[in-house]
Amino acid sequence: MNKKRLGPVPLLYPVSIVLVGAMVDGRANFATVGDCAIMGIRPALVAVSLHEGHFTTRGLRDRREFSINLPTTAQLALVDHFGHVSGRDVDKSRLVAWRPGDVLPVPLIDDCPANLECRVLQDGTVQHRHFFVAEVLEAHLREDLFRTGASPEKELSSALPDLRTFDPILYALDDHYYRVGGEPIAAG
Numbered sequence: 053m054n055k056k057r058l059g060p061v062p063l064l065y066p067v068s069i070v071l072v073g074a075m076v077d078g079r080a081n082f083a084t085v086g087d088c089a090i091m092g093i094r095p096a097l098v099a100v101s102l103h104e105g106h107f108t109t110r111g112l113r114d115r116r117e118f119s120i121n122l123p124t125t126a127q128l129a130l131v132d133h134f135g136h137v138s139g140r141d142v143d144k145s146r147l148v149a150w151r152p153g154d155v156l157p158v159p160l161i162d163d164c165p166a167n168l169e170c171r172v173l174q175d176g177t178v179q180h181r182h183f184f185v186a187e188v189l190e191a192h193l194r195e196d197l198f199r200t201g202a203s204p205e206k207e208l209s210s211a212l213p214d215l216r217t218f219d220p221i222l223y224a225l226d227d228h229y230y231r232v233g234g235e236p237i238a239a240g
């Protein structure tokens with residue numbers, strides 16, 4: 053089958069949506085982010101790319117630490133809202149329950165079943181984006197999501213919930229949100 057050239061499109065399809073949290077001017081703030089990636093497993097490294105003008109970006113640059121909060125489809129309205137209003141105009145810290153992390157004073161959203169506490173190792177500006185590569189110093193996962201009888205200390209991969217149970221929000225370049233649909237197809 054022939055393929056059509058699309059031009060320069062970052063066609064990575066789909067991505068999971070996260071809420072990046074940071075303290076900005078002494079207040080917790082959150083931004084909806086699709087441009088988030090794993091950079092390594094051991095040590096645990098992640099990267100996020102934020103528009104340099106976002107309010108959240110200032111928090112990451114100033115404090116060099118941030119949270120990644122993984123929402124589920126139940127939080128879709130909030131996620132969409134946080135992606136369309138700026139902390140410059142709206143105090144988003146009042147719209148969700150949150151607490152500071154255990155290792156870093158980064159804001160963790162209570163209703164997100166998983167949260168990461170991240171310390172920035174490297175950052176830089178590329179065109180209009182500021183990217184941050186960070187080490188995950190601590191991860192939190194809601195207790196009831198662990199598979200029954202599993203001990204995450206021994207074997208994390210078999211303790212983690214099925215993705216359909218976790219129910220993350222996926223996003224595609226067609227401007228739609230999706231949920232995970234299918235069965236696992238093979239062990240990796």
Ligand SMILES: Cc1cc2nc3c(=O)[nH]c(=O)nc-3n(C[C@H](O)[C@H](O)[C@H](O)COP(=O)(O)O)c2cc1C
Nearest residue numbers: 083084085086087102103106107108135137138139
């Ligand atoms: C689905 C979705 C994905 C988004 N992904 C990103 C992203 O990866 N990087 C980014 O800088 N902004 C992204 N945004 C836009 C920001 O979330 C939005 O501009 C937000 O209002 C910034 O808030 P702040 O000014 O309080 O930081 C996304 C928005 C939506 C709705």
